[in-house]
Amino acid sequence: xxxxxxxxxxxxxxxxxxxxxxxxxxxxxxxxxxxxxxxxxxxxxxxxxxxxxxxxxxxxxxxxxxxxxxxxxxxxxxxxxxxxxxxxxxxxxxxxxxxxxxxxxxxxxxxxxxxxxxxxxxxxxxxxxxxxxxxxxxxxxxxxxxxxxxxxxxxxxxxxxxxxxxxxxxxxxxxxxxxxxxxxxxxxxxxxxxxxxxxxxxxxxxxxxxxxxxxxxxxxxxxxxxxxxxxxxxxxxxxxxxxxxxxxxxxxxxxxxxxxxxxxxxxxxxxxxxxxxxxxxxxxxxxxxxxxxxxxxxxxxxxxxxxxxxxxxxxxxxxxxxxxxxxxxxxxxxxxxxxxxxxxxxxxxxxxxxxxxxxxxxxxxxxxxxxxxxxxxxxxxxxxxxxxxxxxxxxxxxxxxxxxxxxxxxxxxxxxxxxxxxxxxxxxxxxxxxxxxxxxxxxxxxxxxxxxxxxxxxxxxxxxxxxxxxxxxxxxxxxxxxxxxxxxxxxxxxxxxxxxxxxxxxxxxxxxxxxxxxxxxxxxxxxxxxxxxxxxxxxxxxxxxxxxxxxxxxxxxxxx
Amino acid sequence: xxxxxxxxxxxxxxxxxxxxxxxxxxxxxxxxxxxxxxxxxxxxxxxxxxxxxxxxxxxxxxxxxxxxxxxxxxxxxxxxxxxxxxxxxxxxxxxxxxxxxxxxxxxxxxxxxxxxxxxxxxx
Numbered sequence: 001x002x003x004x005x006x007x008x009x010x011x012x013x014x015x016x017x018x019x020x021x022x023x024x025x026x027x028x029x030x031x032x033x034x035x036x037x038x039x040x041x042x043x044x045x046x047x048x049x050x051x052x053x054x055x056x057x058x059x060x061x062x063x064x065x066x067x068x069x070x071x072x073x074x075x076x077x078x079x080x081x082x083x084x085x086x087x088x089x090x091x092x093x094x095x096x097x098x099x100x101x102x103x104x105x106x107x108x109x110x111x112x113x114x115x116x117x118x119x120x121x122x123x124x125x126x127x128x129x130x131x132x133x134x135x136x137x138x139x140x141x142x143x144x145x146x147x148x149x150x151x152x153x154x155x156x157x158x159x160x161x162x163x164x165x166x167x168x169x170x171x172x173x174x175x176x177x178x179x180x181x182x183x184x185x186x187x188x189x190x191x192x193x194x195x196x197x198x199x200x201x202x203x204x205x206x207x208x209x210x211x212x213x214x215x216x217x218x219x220x221x222x223x224x225x226x227x228x229x230x231x232x233x234x235x236x237x238x239x240x241x242x243x244x245x246x247x248x249x250x251x252x253x254x255x256x257x258x259x260x261x262x263x264x265x266x267x268x269x270x271x272x273x274x275x276x277x278x279x280x281x282x283x284x285x286x287x288x289x290x291x292x293x294x295x296x297x298x299x300x301x302x303x304x305x306x307x308x309x310x311x312x313x314x315x316x317x318x319x320x321x322x323x324x325x326x327x328x329x330x331x332x333x334x335x336x337x338x339x340x341x342x343x344x345x346x347x348x349x350x351x352x353x354x355x356x357x358x359x360x361x362x363x364x365x366x367x368x369x370x371x372x373x374x375x376x377x378x379x380x381x382x383x384x385x386x387x388x389x390x391x392x393x394x395x396x397x398x399x400x401x402x403x404x405x406x407x408x409x410x411x412x413x414x415x416x417x418x419x420x421x422x423x424x425x426x427x428x429x430x431x432x433x434x435x436x437x438x439x440x441x442x443x444x445x446x447x448x449x450x451x452x453x454x455x456x457x458x459x460x461x462x463x464x465x466x467x468x469x470x471x472x473x474x475x476x477x478x479x480x481x482x483x484x485x486x487x488x489x490x491x492x493x494x495x496x497x498x499x500x501x502x503x504x505x506x507x508x509x510x511x512x513x514x515x516x517x518x519x520x521x522x523x524x525x526x527x528x529x530x531x532x533x534x535x536x537x538x539x540x541x542x543x544x545x546x547x548x549x550x551x552x553x554x555x556x557x558x559x560x
Numbered sequence: 561x562x563x564x565x566x567x568x569x570x571x572x573x574x575x576x577x578x579x580x581x582x583x584x585x586x587x588x589x590x591x592x593x594x595x596x597x598x599x600x601x602x603x604x605x606x607x608x609x610x611x612x613x614x615x616x617x618x619x620x621x622x623x624x625x626x627x628x629x630x631x632x633x634x635x636x637x638x639x640x641x642x643x644x645x646x647x648x649x650x651x652x653x654x655x656x657x658x659x660x661x662x663x664x665x666x667x668x669x670x671x672x673x674x675x676x677x678x679x680x681x682x683x
Contacts, residue, residue: 029677
């Protein structure tokens, strides 16, 4: 029975993140302007340090569901995406009118939001890491809320317009609804099994001897269904996708990039954990039908609605919906054969998250670095963060010829999202389709391919426009150096990453994703005795000490 | 066995009733229309509820909550802490002191943050 002390031993990356978040909060309120400007650097350093800690603490071999590898993979994944997102988002609080007012002649800490922005940024990512590491339903719920709550504030505070507040309120209320749904689901799971810990819940679910599939009680099944539906909000999948376009459009574009990636990683990590309570390899038929229906509806609704939009942020919002649909199918594909990445659906989802993440971040970063100048009255339509909310297809016309860097990143991002062969998006879809085919869902594969064709319509339209488009009115201008922050650097890194992980480095990522679902191998060593000794030593050290301490505590505290 | 509870109840009731009686006997008696209205935490009880009032009320309430919850956590800790120091406590007292100090530190951070943001400034 793992105790709190055991769990804390694996939480060093999260502890580092929390301390770094507090440091950001303090630095943002510092009296010295130099210290205040350091805040984004502290946030970046914290994430880099947390990444090292995540690798250092290693894979938890005692994970109750045997998913210790997934935990480490998701933690590293979200930290890598977080570092790129930080480049895109840095400069957002600095560009606000409010910050200019706060940092005028005399610094007014009451008005400043600089520290708070990076604080919430780090907290949300910490929430994803805790979601991945959850071993208990209560913990999972709290971690998911830690992911979402900061995002509501980030949307509201990074724009001087009421439309942002509207988005934040919409997101908040629908988020609360979804939280209520999956919490109800968790309560039913607890009611059906009598446990909140993952391990005992999994043991309590019966497995049918005829089919080899899980045979949960109706109450347990209802719990899983409600949890999945609630989590659909986090990943923006079909019954809970309605907020996506409005919220993504209303938020400042760098924050939109954050919304499109971070809650989605949390949602899929949570879905993998919740579904693995039944066993990803032996999901019962009702759950398969549910996932299949959500997947098909999500990708179709997302792609069709993206096709008819003209506002670029809305197009990308529905593209984000559609991509969730593809990944839903991956969840139902089962784990396949150990040692073979092709056929492991959830591993494909983990890889696809990375490919989708870089593609999306690249596209949003390019949109964030541009400002529309279409207004007939000549007024500047950008707001204080230097982000236009009304960027449309025409604004991208001939972007390549004005800025090869931004045009190139846009092209790579679009081709990644379409799934062109040399790029990471292709590998993602390849492994997803492989998994679904392996599981024998041929109809779903056909739907997926048709949807990819629809999505090519709007992705390639953007890609074509950046090269050959001729705008009738004045196209978007690139924001000046002082107003765009480092987001062009973020865009370039996202683009390069999207290119690279489609090639050879992608193989190792895919291998990592696949190995994440396999039992932790014993440490490689020539001498069997040293392996034994090392194993003895490692079991005798930290966890055992912690356990004995906890046992001592249990004796010391009088039982009522 | 329940005698102690009875004494406690008696003390509680007599403290409450006694205060009212004493105030009635000793305090000055000024009656008026405003004084006779329903007490609504300083708000005018009659009229539209859709009026502006200072957000500071909420901020003060939230800051109060911070310390209120902290004390709720302190109490069970303090009740068992003395037992941790003894021979059966296995020398856990130091560890638990540090843990509680860490918890205290989180509250102190929240407090200094509120202070720096000017929550306690009333000008």
